[in-house]
Amino acid sequence: MKEKLEADQYKLTVRREQVLRVLLENKDKHLSAEEVYYLAKRKTPDMGLTTVYRTLELFLLKNIIYSLDFGDGRRRYEFYGWVSDNYPHYHLICTQCGTVIEVHEDFPGGLENRVGKELKFKVESCQLKIFGICKKCALKTLKSLTG
Amino acid sequence: MKEKLEADQYKLTVRREQVLRVLLENKDKHLSAEEVYYLAKRKTPDMGLTTVYRTLELFLLKNIIYSLDFGDGRRRYEFYGWVSDNYPHYHLICTQCGTVIEVHEDFPGGLENRVGKELKFKVESCQLKIFGICKKCALKTLKSLTG
DNA sequence: TTGGATGCAAAGCCTTTGCATACCT
DNA sequence: AGGTATGCAAAGGCTTTGCATCCAA
Numbered sequence A, B: 001m002k003e004k005l006e007a008d009q010y011k012l013t014v015r016r017e018q019v020l021r022v023l024l025e026n027k028d029k030h031l032s033a034e035e036v037y038y039l040a041k042r043k044t045p046d047m048g049l050t051t052v053y054r055t056l057e058l059f060l061l062k063n064i065i066y067s068l069d070f071g072d073g074r075r076r077y078e079f080y081g082w083v084s085d086n087y088p089h090y091h092l093i094c095t096q097c098g099t100v101i102e103v104h105e106d107f108p109g110g111l112e113n114r115v116g117k118e119l120k121f122k123v124e125s126c127q128l129k130i131f132g133i134c135k136k137c138a139l140k141t142l143k144s145l146t147g
Numbered sequence C: 001t002t003g004g005a006t007g008c009a010a011a012g013c014c015t016t017t018g019c020a021t022a023c024c025t
Numbered sequence D: 001a002g003g004t005a006t007g008c009a010a011a012g013g014c015t016t017t018g019c020a021t022c023c024a025a
Helices: A002-006 A014-025 A033-043 A049-061 A108-118 A135-146 B002-006 B014-025 B033-043 B049-061 B108-118 B135-146
Strands: A065-068 A076-079 A090-094 A100-103 A122-133 B065-068 B076-079 B089-094 B100-104 B122-133
Touching: A014 A033, A014 A049, A014 A076, A033 A049, A049 A065, A049 A076, A108 A122, A108 B122, A122 A135, A122 B108, B014 B033, B014 B049, B014 B076, B033 B049, B049 B065, B049 B076, B108 B122, B122 B135
Parallel strands: A090 A122, B089 B122
Antiparallel strands: A065 A076, A090 A100, A122 B122, B065 B076, B089 B100
8 A cells, every 4th residue: 555655756764754643643633744744753862853854845735735724924835635535524623622533524515516617716625613612621510511 | 883892801901902903904914913913003103023022922812813834834803703703714825826714604514513513623713724725826826837 | 766755954934932123101 | 201102123933845865765
C-alpha cells in the first residue's frame, strides 16, 4: 500500500515512510507538523523537523494528505478523503474545549454535484467545519450552574 | 447601525470606526489584517497595524466579524453571517487562481438541525469550503490546450 | 559519481506583546 | 487624574530557505 502511494518518481525513503506511518497510525488525530515530528522521532531519533515539513508538502502535492486549519495557528494534516475509498467527512469543533470530532458521513444534499452544475465550478474537494458546544462541555456548564 | 454594534462597554473610536467602515465597504472581499490596514490608512494615515489587529480581535470577540482561513497563511475576516440577518453562505476556492467566490445560499439538507439532534452537538456556526477549478481557469486551460 | 534527501541554522511571515505616550471623560 | 486606546519596536510561533553533507542508484 505504501509503495503504491509513492510509485511515481519520488523515493519512499526511510524518513518519508516514518512520516507516512505516523499519519496512518493517527488517522483520526489531525496532527500538526510538530506532532508528526515528535512521533516520528521516536523511531528515527535523528529525524529533522524540516524533513517533516518537506515530506508533508510532498504528500500534499501528491494528494496523499490534505491540510486543515482549526484556527489555532498551526496547520494540521489528514489523509485525503475525497474521491478515494475513504468516505468524505466533516468536523465538529467545540469552541469551549477545542475538541475536534470527526463525522464520517457523506455531505448532505448531493452538494458537490449541485455546485458543479449550477455554479459552473469543478469540485475537487470539500471542507465542512461546524463550530459549537460538544456534549461534554454542555454537561460541564450545566453542572457548574446547578452546583 | 455602527453605534449599535459597539454600544456595550467598548468605545467606538475613530480608528475602530475606520476598520469597521473598511470591512463594511468590502463585505465580499475577505480582507486580511494587512489589507484592512492599508485601506484604513488611506483615510487615517497615522493608523497602526497593531491597532488593526487589536480591533479585529475585539470585533471577533463581539461576534461582529469572524475569521476564515483559505490556506494562504494569513487570517481573513468577514462580517458574521449566521443567526444574524445575513444569509449563511459558503465559499468556492479556485485552486488554480486562488479566487474566492461567495455563494449566498442556505446550507443544504437542514444540516445544522440534523447535527444538533443526531450528534448531540449545539451548533453555533458553520464553515463550508469547496475547492476546485473556477470557470475562468477551466477556459484558460482549454485554450492553452487547443492553442 | 551524481542528483535527490536531509539536518542545522538562519531567515521570513504573520501576529502578539511590552511599554511609553496620547486621548477622552 | 484615571483608565483606555494607540504606535512603535521587539518578541513569538510556525514555516520556509540556504547550504553543506549524506545517501542511494
